[in-house]
Amino acid sequence: MGDQANKQIILKNYVNGFPTESDMKVRNVAIELKLPEGSTGVLVKNLYLSCDPYMRNRMSDVKGSYVPSFTPGSVITGYGVATVIDSGRADLRKDDLVWGVTGWEEYSLIAAAETLTKIQHTEDIPLSYYTGILALPGLTAYVGFYNICSPKKGDTVFISAASGAVGQLVGQYAKSFGCYVVGSAGSDEKVNLLKNKFGFDDGFNYKEEHDLDAALKRYFPNGIDIYFEQVGGKMLDAVLTNMRLNGRIAVCGMISQYNLEESEGVHNLLKLVHKRIEMRGFLVFDYYHMYPKYLETILSQLRDGSIVYVEDIEEGLENAPKALIGLFHSRNVGKQVVVVARE
Numbered sequence: 001m002g003d004q005a006n007k008q009i010i011l012k013n014y015v016n017g018f019p020t021e022s023d024m025k026v027r028n029v030a031i032e033l034k035l036p037e038g039s040t041g042v043l044v045k046n047l048y049l050s051c052d053p054y055m056r057n058r059m060s061d062v063k064g065s066y067v068p069s070f071t072p073g074s075v076i077t078g079y080g081v082a083t084v085i086d087s088g089r090a091d092l093r094k095d096d097l098v099w100g101v102t103g104w105e106e107y108s109l110i111a112a113a114e115t116l117t118k119i120q121h122t123e124d125i126p127l128s129y130y131t132g133i134l135a136l137p138g139l140t141a142y143v144g145f146y147n148i149c150s151p152k153k154g155d156t157v158f159i160s161a162a163s164g165a166v167g168q169l170v171g172q173y174a175k176s177f178g179c180y181v182v183g184s185a186g187s188d189e190k191v192n193l194l195k196n197k198f199g200f201d202d203g204f205n206y207k208e209e210h211d212l213d214a215a216l217k218r219y220f221p222n223g224i225d226i227y228f229e230q231v232g233g234k235m236l237d238a239v240l241t242n243m244r245l246n247g248r249i250a251v252c253g254m255i256s257q258y259n260l261e262e263s264e265g266v267h268n269l270l271k272l273v274h275k276r277i278e279m280r281g282f283l284v285f286d287y288y289h290m291y292p293k294y295l296e297t298i299l300s301q302l303r304d305g306s307i308v309y310v311e312d313i314e315e316g317l318e319n320a321p322k323a324l325i326g327l328f329h330s331r332n333v334g335k336q337v338v339v340v341a342r343e
């Protein structure tokens with residue numbers, strides 16, 4: 001096979017503040033669709049790309065982070081679904097479907113191909129789900145709720161960024177566990193989804209609440225047992241004053257802080273002492289070993305309809321920067337996916 005045109009998304013420069021489309025650019029290069037002799041890598045055609053909030057961290061020049069920064073002038077990398085064109089890995093063959101770390105480009109030569117997981121695809125499950133519910137966001141929700149929150153039947157649960165890739169699942173898990181579940185999200189459309197699609201008991205649009213403390217008291221007159229933290233900042237402060245005795249806070253993320261030059265302070269941490277609250281951060285990467293069990297469980301729940309999933313699909317690799325930036329402006333409704341190609 002000869003050279004093939006390969007469209008790529010490049011990070012132009014490190015980002016300060018909110019990322020913009022002009023921090024990234026589209027570049028066209030040529031790629032030979034054949035692995036170099038003796039390569040142990042995998043050559044793939046990318047199908048679906050995942051837009052994830054942690055990618056913002058990689059757009060800054062930070063040292064010592066749990067994931068390395070991107071390199072300006074190089075292709076952005078992230079999780080995605082792809083089809084194998086040529087493989088130096090014994091367990092992967094041409095036409096196999098995989099998910100794992102790939103490039104934001106049409107074709108990728110993945111030298112370090114150990115994150116690629118083979119997909120046993122069946123037509124009843126959307127392939128794009130391997131960017132979300134069947135990949136790390138799904139595992140995050142599962143581990144975060146069952147392992148970190150220590151839930152008990154009847155607990156009152158509050159979830160921020162509740163309609164997103166992770167939050168929509170946490171809410172469904174908590175409901176099926178027998179908890180009372182309320183979520184916050186940034187639009188009435190999303191709140192409607194929480195209540196009418198994901199089965200939350202209630203939800204509110206935090207952008208329309210000028211007093212978050214009062215809003216939480218309205219939905220949790222007797223306090224919150226579990227807070228699934230995804231936004232940080234003012235929401236965390238308001239939640240801290242509304243936690244119950246022996247409450248648990250699972251710190252999954254703090255997206256409201258990712259674009260700030262300096263993090264906002266948290267003022268009500270003393271509540272942790274007075275209320276004997278356990279607040280624990282976690283990273284999904286530490287729970288990768290649980291993926292096979294998780295996958296088996298979630299596939300059967302998707303098939304029997306006990307769990308549902310909403311995606312926000314952006315068509316075209318060239319629109320990937322817009323989709324990624326949208327995460328920080330509440331634009332995505334559900335898991336943000338970019339379609340590079342459908343087959």
Ligand code: NAP
Nearest residue numbers: 053161164165166185186230252253254255256283284330
């Ligand atoms: P997502 O919820 O699908 O998308 C991000 C959402 O965050 C936006 O749609 C927006 O929804 C909300 N948001 C953006 N800026 C905000 C702000 N300033 N204040 C409040 N809300 C804001 O993303 P996701 O993939 O499910 O990730 C959710 C959180 O989990 C993030 O903090 C992410 O970093 C974290 N995470 C952690 C792990 C881990 O291993 N610990 C793994 C995956 C994700 P609204 O409409 O609600 O504003």
